[in-house]
Amino acid sequence: MIKANVPMASLTSFRVGGPAEWYVAPRRIDELHASLEWARSQGLPVTMLGSGSNLLVSDRxxxxxxxxxxxxxxxxxDETTGQITVGAGEPLPRLAWRLADRGWQGFEWAVGIPGTVGGAVVMNAGAHxxxxxxxxxxxxxxxxxxxTEILTPDQLRYEYRTSALQGSKxxxxxxTFQLNPGANPKELIALTDTHKQQRQRTQPYDFPSCGSVFRNPDPHKAGWLIEQVGLKGHQIGGAQVAQRHANFILNCGGATASDIFQLIRHVQSxxxxxxxxxxxxxxxMLGDFQAG
Structure with a gap:
């Protein structure tokens, strides 16, 4: 069902953002097609959203x-090839645990990434x-x-945290992913748990965030660069550069999208x-931030 004026704050991990003029969350491909057709018939622009975990939506x-x-x-x-085909909305942590429990090796690294398969494919998500x-x-x-089009990794022109799909319609x-079946499930579960614990030790989870805010510029880590300029703990409104990991910005309570945007720009400067x-x-970033 297509709904009007749906608050985006409840649909993003930052817990900020103004309303979507229209919003729909189809459960089947035919519903997705119908939603796109409706938007075309109304002359409306379309914005795609996954889990909202790597997203900052404007207050407007x-x-x-x-x-x-x-x-x-x-x-x-596919037991013969060791391949799994997954829907775009599948959460990465849940898929990582499911594959580990099955003894299919190759997805343990994704357990701590708070996103979905669709977003991971678009941004070439990674860890460890x-x-x-x-x-x-x-x-x-x-x-x-x-x-519908079927694209291979070569066609996606993958680079660090980016692909040809970013910015496209x-x-x-x-x-479909290629895994290695036949591994010891207990060992995979233990490795997956290790990755999860490592992420929890090194990254802040006590307040809403979007995960890492900046890409790591070679050869340094973004968090290290931000820490070196003394910005750990720096705050604008309700938005704060995390003390535990400087490449995280936290919504410490009552932050607006404008607070977060201004803090991002301050860090960059x-x-x-x-x-x-x-x-x-x-x-x-989605929406108009300059007008705040």
Whole structure:
């Protein structure tokens, strides 16, 4: 069902953002097609949304139709090839545990990433030295005209935390990954748990955030650069650079999207002044921030 004026704060991990003019969360591909057709018939722009974990939505909200893929969940295992085909809305941590329990090796690194398969494919999500590009076989994407295209990693032109899908109007509906079946489930579960605990030790989870805010510029880590300019704990409104990990910005209570946006720009300016380096955001920003 398409709904009007749905608050985005409840649909993003930052817990900020104005309303979507129109919003729908289809559970089947045919419902997704119907939603896109409705937007075309109304002449509305379309914004795609996954779990909202790597997203900052303006306080002014989003015009047009927001389509969330969070309920497009399915999983099909091919025991012969060791491949799994998964819906775009499948949460990464849940999939990591499921594969470990099955003894399928290769996805343990994703247990601490608070996103969905669709978003992971678009941004080449990764952790612990592994990433989507290493295991993706192909992905199905839906084009604005309603047709479907199957893309391989080469066609996606994967680089560090980016792909050809970023900024495009193509929507990931499912992805197929190559895993290594036959591993010891107990060992995989233990490794997956180790990755989870390591992430919890080193990253802040006590307040809402979007995960890492900036991409790591070679050869330094963004968090280290931010720490060196003394910005740990720096706060604008309800937004704060995390003490535990400087590449995290936290909503410490009552933050607005404008607070977070201004803090991002302040961090970029300070790092630029000290290191002659402009940090590129990993978080995707939607809406009008200049007008706040």
């Amino acid at each position: 909200g989003i015009a047009g139709l927001v389509i969330s893929t969070r309920f497009l969940r399915c999983a099909s295992f 030295g592994d990433c989507v590009a290493d295991i993706l076989v192909d992905t199905h994407v839906l084009l604005p005209n309603g047709s 193509k929507l990931v509906t499912q992805a 300070c790092v630029q002044r000290e290191w002659q380096l402009w940090l590129e955001p990993e978080v995707k």
